[in-house]
Amino acid sequence: MKLKVCGMKYQDNMNQVAALQPDYLGFIFYEKSIRNFDTECIPELPKVIKKTGVFVDAELNFVLEKVSKHNLQAVQLHGNESPEYCLKLKRHYEELSDVVISSKKTDCHDFEKKYPNDKLEIIKVFSIKDKFNFDVLKPYESVCDYYLFDTKGKLPGGNGYTFDWNVLNNYPSTKPFFLSGGIGINQIDDIKAFQKSKASKYCYAIDVNSKFEIEPGLKKIEDLKEFKNKLSNNIMNYNVNKKGYYGEFGGAFIPEMLYPNVEELRQNYLKVMAEPDFKKEFDQLLKDYVGRPSPLYFAKRLSEKYNTKIYLKREDLNHTGAHKINNTIGQILMAKRLGKTRIIAETGAGQHGVATATVCALMGLECIVYMGEIDIARQAPNVARMKMLGAKVVPALSGSRTLKDATNEAIRDWINNPVNTHYIIGSAIGPHPYPDMVTKFQSVISEEIKWQLKEQEGRENPDYVVACIGGGSNAAGTYYHYLHEENVGIIAVEAAGLGVDSGESAATSVLGKEGIIHGCKTLLMQTDDGQITEPYSISAGLDYPGVGPMHAHLCKTGRAEFMAITDDDAMKAGLKLCELEGIIPAIESSHALAIFEQRTFNPDDVIVVSLSGRGDKDLQNYIDYFKI
Secondary structure (H helix, E strand, O other), rough: EEEEEOOOOOHHHHHHOOOOOEEEEEEEOOOOOOOOOOOOOOOOOOOOOOOEEEEEOOOOOHHHHHHHHHHHOOOEEEEOHHHHHHHHHHHHHHEEEHHHHHHOOOOOOOOHHHHOOOOEEEEEEEEOOOOOOHHHHHHOOOOOOOEEEEEEOOOOOOOOOOOOHHHHHHOOOOOOOOOOOOHHHHHHHHHHHHHHHHOHHHHEEEEEEHHHEEOOOOEOOOHHHHHHHHHHHOOOOOOOOOEEOOOOOOOOOHHHHHHHHHHHHHHHHHHHOOOHHHHHHHHHHHHHHHHHOEEEEHHHHHHHHHHOEEEEEHHHOOOEEEEEHHHHHHHHHHHHHHOEEEEEEEEEOOOHHHHHEEEHHHHOEEEEEOOOOHHHOOOOHHHHHHHHHEEEEEEEEEOOOOOOHHHHHHHHHHHHHOOEEEEEEOOOOOOOOHHHHHHHHHHHHHHHHHHHHHHHOOOOOOOOOEEEEEOOOOHHHHHHOOOOOOOOOOEEEEEEEOOOOOOOOHHHHHHHHHEEEEEEEEOOOOOOOOOOOOOOOOOOOOOOEEEEHHHHHHHHHOOEEEEEEHOOOOHHHHHHHHHHHHHHHHHHHHHHHHHOOOOOOOOOOEEEEEEEEHHHHHHEHHHHHHOO
């Protein structure tokens, strides 16, 4: 939930408030307001803060003049502005922005100087007392970006009184809104209670003003700081902490011989990722080698079948056929900067093995991939690809001879070769910093979804993001930029195998309990005496007895909804996508698609499903299963 501080007036005070880095700062351009901003200029503010002009029934040219003069990123319309007015403002600004883009190809920079931003957010304000007719919102749906709900008073805004937030439980729109009206430092508990209500799903930001003032326009810095901290602490944190934990899950439980390797990585991974040269090379390879951005495809026929709006994030169209390449590109660049010359990896479905072999070939490094003997048999095409790319594929012959056992073998190798070897873990699992590092490399998925959905639906946030989960790297990347967006539902889809209670399953959220596997504390399928239970799934990539620590945290806190899908339901869902959309998905991705047979969504809901991989590798499985 974002924070907007409104009614700024004094230069020094602005700088003090800006140092707290709220998401929006509001400047009122209304002569009747005691907070009217009549200062010549706004000081230079951090780029993360959006400067917002507040207007009340102002002439269009007056608004545009202030936008130009102060380089405003948002306007807040607090009067009786009509939908037509909002549309004119939107179109006028967009037309001039188009001229800016064109002018960059010429020597003309007048418009660029006048309108430096290519996007102007429009926030339309509505006042509420005891009740509200939500029908008035309908004409504004397509002409503004956000609504703001304030307390109805004698003057627009800054009245210091709250309205009954329960009125918003009847909110009919999916447009995100700002909550305003007399919110002060003592409302933290009320905000916490509001977050549990139906209305909070689309609450985008909290707007504060008069309750934090010494006098009109002069803010109390310490009170704002305390409020911002309490607001942040009040919201569950789903990111990793400094010790490598997501809540109670994570950490680094490693043999002493591996400590130097893991510690070297922990001390350097964030520094390396922040280096401009690293970021430039990473972004360039994602663009020119991987083929990003991957499309966000509206699945029209699938949407019609299930009477909702389904978008597929096409990670299957990446080079090598899955999301895995995002992480291996990042980690191979990391390994080179740490002076490593030998690369090892584990793989289940084979996609991570192929992606690792690919980047090792690209960079000229030795590559050894460990893979369960059973997975080698059922993923033969990917094994052939790895060998063609120059990798040595080593079978894991112990245990269930699947992903878990391949990981065990890779760790043994790392213990025996600690100096020159980097272990590219393919999932959001392992000792810290691996879960966080893998998640950050995969976060390009949700980063793209936000701007792609904005282009197609006019909003960055879907109603739900859906991904299959084994260890959970594609899911981590799909969820990342939505973890703290409480209005976005997160759905994690596990492999139920032959059924959750069949004894042949990999549904960790149902069958797992706290334990340690492959260097981290997480949810783990195990016996009462702590022995790992062998998982089963027709999908090699989901055939794992645990989940990454971030996903364990999402499960335990209730932030994510976990669903378990059987082999049969997944295979049928994969075939259905083939028939309706002409796309053959990986069996892993088919698990995510199968939820639409089990769960009903609203017709206006926007659901983004991570299509994590393509089905080439699984073609023989489909042929055998359906006797094609």
